Amino acid sequence: MKECNLKRRQFLKSVALSAATIGLSHQPFAARAEAAALNTEYLQKIPHRPLGNTGASVPILHIGTAQTLDQEYDKILHLLFREGVYWLDTALSYGWGSSQKAIATFAEQIGGREKLWLTSKSGSYSLNGFIEDIDECLADLRTDYLDLYLRHSVGDADEINKDLIQAGEQLKKSGKTRFFGFSSHGGDVVALLNKAAQLGGIDAILFSYNFRRYGHRELSLAMDNCKEAGIGLIAMKTMGAVPRDAEAVLDFTSQNFTLGQAKLKSVWADERIDSVVVEMDSTRVARENVAAAQSEVQLSATEVHQLGRLAAMTASYSCQGCSHLCEKAVNNRAHIADCLRYLMYHESYGKTDKAKELYHQIPLHSRSLTIQETTLAQSVCPQGIDIKTRLELARKLLDN
Ligand code: SF4
Incomplete structure (x- = not known):
């Protein structure tokens, strides 16, 4: 009980810090966020970590919504929300806008958008498009602010420049988003991370990171640089999936975890990762992932070893x-x-x-x-x- 109260106080402190960091132009958001925090218990069900130097405290697990959502009543979103997964990651392109619209309906069903943390993204090639697209995101989501707005799928370090930082600052000042950054699906992720760290002004980066990337020295150094620069790091593609018959070469055995849970635990074991986004398109997977996030049990040396072997044995499919x-x-x-x-x-x-x-x-x-x-x-x-x-x-x- 004491621990629970402590977590609650830590969370409220974090909200207050966020409000102080955000400044006067964001007072309406700060007031709403504090009100939401006072009214809710679900915020404490999943462990939290600070998102870089933003001052925000975020759950270590959130849901990616590139999957098809039920436009009327998405039972997986509701299940996850009840279990403390209140951060939803979407994008203008997901389901050609239907993902954002389903989330807007879901937000109304749970009593308001303030109860959620929302990420959206623009895949526009131009900076002006990136700036303008946020209005479409807000309209689809039926809200007046995002928590995190990302330039989607950046593959070239030249795209991380002062103009992008300026655009992000402009959007933050307008109150349309609290934080901004970019996502990367491919390209030279080491160069992208290093450029962001060197430039400053980026709040968060969403990039592919999983058990297969442990031991990649340059990537690890780039992640260190980002953390030093106060950038929040969010992992995606955490399953590092390969075809099932390839994965079956190693029969993963564990007293505590399924293979999927072990893969998540391996990413959370890296404290530089602030949160993990996962698509969860079945209640079974949603429950498994929540249980892994809530479990205080860490991976054993044997489990880590099995993941390492799996990575080595299936590398040529990944x-x-x-x-x-x-x-x-x-x-x-x-x-x-x-x-x-x-x-x-x-x-x-x-x-x-x-x-x-x-x-x-x-x-x-x-x-x-x-x-x-x-x-x-x-x-x-x-x-x-x-x-x-x-x-x-x-x-x-x-x-x-
Ligand atoms: S095919 Fe090989 S070199 Fe090309 S992107 Fe995939 S892992 Fe990298």
């Missing part, structure tokens, strides 16, 4: 999105990492329709490589992926 290596080796038009990512959506998650839709959005000349090109790409792939075979499989399964 594209890490380092497209600056294979795609640059070939030409600037190849979309190898995207093709392999969409293949993974089909093979690992059964999301065939989505995989096909995204695959077809890649221009034909960017997914059709010659034998010489795939051989060149393979020669620089640190994962040892058989790119030729995997691209052929993607074409066979997704191009129809």
Whole structure:
């Protein structure tokens, strides 16, 4: 009970700190957030960590909503909310706006948007588009502010520049978002993180991080640099999924955790990660993930060892999105990492329709490589992926 009260006091202190940090132009938000904090117990069900130097305290688990949400009543969102998962990650592009609209309905059902932490993203190529898109996000979400607004899927460190920082500052001053940053699905994530740390002014970065990346020295140093610069780090793609038959090479055994839970625990074991976003499209997965977040049991040495073995044994199926290596080796038009990512959506998650839709959005000349090109790409792939075979499989399964 004492511990519970302590957590509550810590949370309220964090809200007050957020309010102080935000300043006068955000007073309406601060008042609403404090009111919400006073009225709720759900905020304490999942452990919290500070989000970089923003002053905000956030749950270590939140839900990604690229999955199809029920527009009338999404039972998984309600289940998660009851269990303390009140941070929802969406984007303008998710479900062509339907994700944000479903979240707006959900927010009304639980008694108001103030009870939630909301991230949204714009994938606009231009900075003006990024600035303008927030109005569409707010309209779809039927709210007047976001907690975090991200430039979606940044792949080139040149896009992290003073203009982007200025745009973020402008949006924060307008009260349309409390914090801002960017997400990265691929490219040279080390360069992206280092650039953000060096430039300053970025509140948070959402990037791929999972048990497969433990021991990557440059990435680890870049994460250290971000933490020193006060940037919040949010992990996605935490399952590091590969086709089930490849994963079955190792029969994961544990007294405490399923394989999915162990993968999450391995990311939370890295204290530089402030929160993890996961798509949860079934109540079983939602319950499992919540239980993992709430459990104080840490991974045993044997479990860590098993994850390490799994990473090593299935590396050649796991594209890490380092497209600056294979795609640059070939030409600037190849979309190898995207093709392999969409293949993974089909093979690992059964999301065939989505995989096909995204695959077809890649221009034909960017997914059709010659034998010489795939051989060149393979020669620089640190994962040892058989790119030729995997691209052929993607074409066979997704191009129809
Ligand atoms: S195919 Fe290999 S080099 Fe290319 S993005 Fe994937 S892991 Fe990186």
